[in-house]
Amino acid sequence: MRLTDKFDRYITAIFFATIFTVIATSYFTFKTVISTYNKQQQEATIPLFSWINSEVISPLTLSKYMAQDPLLIELVEQETLNKAMLNKFLEVVSLEGKLRSFIAIEKHGMMMDSDGLTLDFSHQDAEWYQRIKRLDSNYIADIGDSENPTLFYDVKMFNDQQNFIGFTGVGVDLDLFASKLSDFKNRFGFEVYFIDKAGHITLSTNSLMKTESHHRRDELVHIETFPWYQSYQNSMSSNVNEFTYNADKEIFTVTHLDIEELSWKVFVVAPSATSQKTFWLILLSRFGIFLLVAMIFYFAFFSVLELFKKDIVADANIDNLTGLPNRTYVEWKFEKLLDEYNELTVVVGDIDHFKSINDNHGHLIGDNILKRIAKLLSADLRDKDIVARWGGEEFLMLLPDTSLEQSEEICERLRRNISASRFYGKSKTDPIKVTMSFGISLEHCQKLTFSDFIENADQALYLAKSNGRDRVETFKRPNNHA
Structure with a gap:
């Protein structure tokens, strides 16, 4: 269960427990008032x-x-x-x-x-x-x-x-x-x-x-x-x-x-x-008013909470450096994608020789390159497509209802754009050569589990690295069945 879902349930449970406690307290308080009224009536x-x-x-x-x-x-x-x-x-x-x-x-x-x-x-x-x-x-x-x-x-x-x-x-x-x-x-x-x-x-x-x-x-x-x-x-x-x-x-x-x-x-x-009927009429009317106030309070409470939750979700699901969704977000989104689509194209992209870039130019330059790559990957994608930072210099793309041919065209375009882009370090006249390799796999959602979610795309990425980097490879299933 996602952290925010647990948070919602706990807050709801606490809220209604509080409401019940207040109602019970109000009831017994009202009983005390009535008891006092009885005493005054006798007096x-x-x-x-x-x-x-x-x-x-x-x-x-x-x-x-x-x-x-x-x-x-x-x-x-x-x-x-x-x-x-x-x-x-x-x-x-x-x-x-x-x-x-x-x-x-x-x-x-x-x-x-x-x-x-x-x-x-x-x-x-x-x-x-x-x-x-x-x-x-x-x-x-x-x-x-x-x-x-x-x-x-x-x-x-x-x-x-x-x-x-x-x-x-x-x-x-x-x-x-x-x-x-x-x-x-x-x-x-x-x-x-x-x-x-x-x-x-x-x-x-x-x-x-x-x-x-x-x-x-x-x-x-x-x-x-x-x-x-x-x-x-x-x-x-x-x-x-x-x-x-x-x-x-x-x-x-x-x-x-x-x-x-x-x-x-x-x-x-x-x-x-x-x-007396008057007692119950008073009690019900007070309870009705209390319930109305409680519901108003409830919606106001959760409206404010929703604003805070958005910040909490953003902090939990967004990579602070690139502004892309992170691995936590993908894990949560995974279950919903399985319910919404029959097929899901998974793309894993990795910046080539990124360690040497950090070693030669420093981590600050490396961070700037990660930010630039994130913007290039996010460009020209559909609303239902997802681009996330999977970890380190590795990125993940989820392309629902997209064929292997379409996915290859998308990744090839991205690869060329990155390769043709100019990245600079401390020297503004000497650009840094940055390339990226991509591995693609088309997965059937009915059979997909999170443990093998990117396994086949990772194999395709490994093949791209082995074949010289700066290229796109597709996972080939046995008998050419995709």
Whole structure:
């Protein structure tokens, strides 16, 4: 194998090994990033739970304070309602918390809120009153108002004698919850479920419960309908608030928080990033970009390498003195010539008495003569013909698809041109006589091996030397078969 071919293969192997290493490193780096993302995703539940405490529980706390407010209790127990004072009280509360405050009075059988709504208990929109009144709990969170779904915090009011006198509290527009929960879902991809004491979903990120039929009788969804809930029930004995659930080749991390004030639970269901389609889309897109950059780098790398390789090839294949191809080049070209042609004429030429020229005139003059001979041999040859310096004062010519007669004519012309040319040494008036002998052989490429590549041409050259030099001889095969 030629040195440059080995060089190409080694460089290619190194390049792709580097690419593979970078891809593998990028993959595991990406996995680490995703792992970090998962950790951040889990840590995101901390601000979520903090928001739940501030935005879900604080309205209940405010409602409890309202139920114990002496001024409100006094207004409720009056024989004649001072609606103006009640409206003022409710407006102040609603403005401070940007909430919808309300009061329902047992003695007068009516309710009013900060939006100016006033209803008798006989109205269908006041059906909640009797239902919640029968409950043992002194407070409850319930969704009402079918046109504008609102989470109401209903707190029972009692006078100094601990007699039940009505309800008061505030309502939070579910759009506020939806906006915040949607933000968490968009940022981290998890679902949030608020579950009441009976196990029904009160609020969630994928479907906020509405009240199109009073008390949501037609919209109740129980948490047990979700398959991951069974894993939660199995984990309850271990007193953990986080567990994993596998479903359809996806891994979910489920975290829960108890809202004791409302007897609610909050579940956060977060799919693992590595099991999400988004992960693979990101990975494939990054890999595609990386592959594109790698290919651009590859072609740029080998374009630059090709420029250097040309210099390397030139240094390895060109004789520095004559500028002709050298023996290394011929050895490489040999295999290609065998594939391209059926016959190949091999010519070996040798400068006659070159040693005496070096001895009498010096090696510098000898080098100049070699250069001049190289130019004479290269003149008037076809593009497919090859002239090379074989070694010392010996030259080689390869003439594809050329008959012996044509080869003899070419070599005879070259011989005469060299013999007729004037070569000078140190003296510019006394030319040096330079002649050259040639040996020709026509070889059949199918049977040719490099070991006998020039053997027959060498024999013909030896015959030319023996017959007096400055002549052309052709190798004669047995039975005159060429």
